[in-house]
Amino acid sequence: MLKFFYLWRLELMLFRPNDFLALRREVWHITDEAYTQSFHTQHNVPRPVPEEEQHAPALVPMGALGYSGSTFFKTADGKFLVKSLDRHFEHQFFMHELLTPYIIHMWENPGSLLVRITDLLCVPYPTLGGLLGLEPTHHVVMEHLLYGIETDGDTVRYETYDLKPDDYFFPERDLADGRLAPQSIKNRLADHFPDQIQVSQEATKELMxxxxxxxxxxxxxxxxxxxxxxxxxxxxxxxxFDAVETSLAERQADSWRTGVVSADGQWVYRVVLLDFFWARHKFRAKVMAGIVTAFNTWAGYGPMTITTEPFEYQRRFMKMVQKLVGDNGADEGHAGPSADC
Structure with missing residues (x-):
């Protein structure tokens, strides 16, 4: 009963730990020792780091990176991210509707590009802090696609893009030519990749x-x-960043996740699918769809990414990816399908 009045430092428990353990061991080949070690305090931070910083914390805060307001932490070794699921309808959908199909999909498709969620944590009882929104009650642990980036010590040369179809209605961007929303908000909308992904035909087919x-x-x-x-x-x-701790065979089997070399040998690409927690049939999505539909009876902007139909979103999404890769009629001999530099 006393725990209900907790505001902060809420107790988290693993949700369906055996299912995630089986995925890590049998599908993604993550050893228990390596996984556990990622969440331990790091005692081997190399010099010339000051002595008081030699013992790095097990989790490093990264702030709020997403449009949803989720907070992020990364493990001290950079291998995994911990992301809060602040929206009730999103974590309830993932836990009680999508999780079982997700696990089955990952078992049946080991090369899937859905981001690998390695654990789900939740507060197992109601708390005042959770009800008031003072502290998130649900978190997912997932792979960090930028693993190794800090080790290279040159973050400028790494480019990241969070891509969605841009031909949907974005109120922050489209209403009054974007003058109604601050630039900080518009910057968190979908990114634009200013180039094409130039890879071999084999790698292109694999991606598609x-x-x-x-x-x-x-x-x-x-x-x-x-x-x-x-x-x-x-x-x-x-x-x-290229030399992740996997064998060449494993990296070839997971090429788009571990790195695909461009046809001219100049670039390496990595790709995953993120943020699949918004369900069209949930109450909030239905309310948003009703509002946007009513607004469009006279405005005519069309649907948003959160109010369209799922297969229509898939169609536009794949069309976006097709534009990214173009024809890609490059000579197969210029580069292999994976990064082995």
């Missing part, structure tokens, strides 16, 4: 096939508003 399988799964689950998280960085010398 994987994304088609994953987005079909999401559409059948009534999910909208997911995004393609793209990382691009120059292929210059031996980079720790």
């Amino acid at each position: 096939d994987l994304l088609n399988t994953d987005t079909t799964f999401l559409a059948k689950s009534n999910v909208l508003d997911y995004s393609l998280f793209l990382v691009r960085y120059p292929r210059s010398g031996e980079s720790f």
Whole structure:
């Protein structure tokens, strides 16, 4: 009873830990020792870090990175992210509707580009802090696609893009030519990739096939508003970012996650699908759809990414990806399908 009055430092428990353990061990080949070690305090921070900073915390705060207001932490070794699920309808949908299909999908499609969620934590009882929104009550642990970026010590050369179809109605951008919303808000809308992904035909087909399988799964689950998280960085010398702790065979099997080299050998790309927690059939989504539909009876802007239909979103999403890769008729001999530099 006393725990109900907690405002902060809420007790978190693992949700369906055996299912996530099986995924880590059998599908993603993450050893228990390596996974546990990522969440331990790091005692081997290299010098010349000041002595008082030699013992790095197990989790490093990254602030609020997403449009939803979620807060992020990363493990001290940079391998995993911890993301809060602040919206009640999102974590309830993921826990009670999407999680089981997600687990089945990952078992049946080991090469899936859905971000790998390695654990789900929740507060197992009501608390005043949770009800008042003072402290998030649900978190997911997931892979960090930028693992190794700090080790290279040159963050400028790494480019990240959070991509969604841009031909939807974005009120912050489209109403009054964007003058009604501050630039800080508009900057958190979908990014624009100023180039094309120039890779081999084999790698292009692999990407399109994987994304088609994953987005079909999401559409059948009534999910909208997911995004393609793209990382691009120059292929210059031996980079720790490239040399993740997997064998060459494992990296080839997971090429788009671990790095695909461009056809000219100059760039390396990484890709995952993020933020698949917005369900079209949930009450909030239905209310938003009703508001936007009523508004469009005279404004005519069309649907938003959170109010359209799931298979229509998939169609536009795949069309966006097709534009990113273009024809890609590059010579297969210019580069292999994965980064092995």
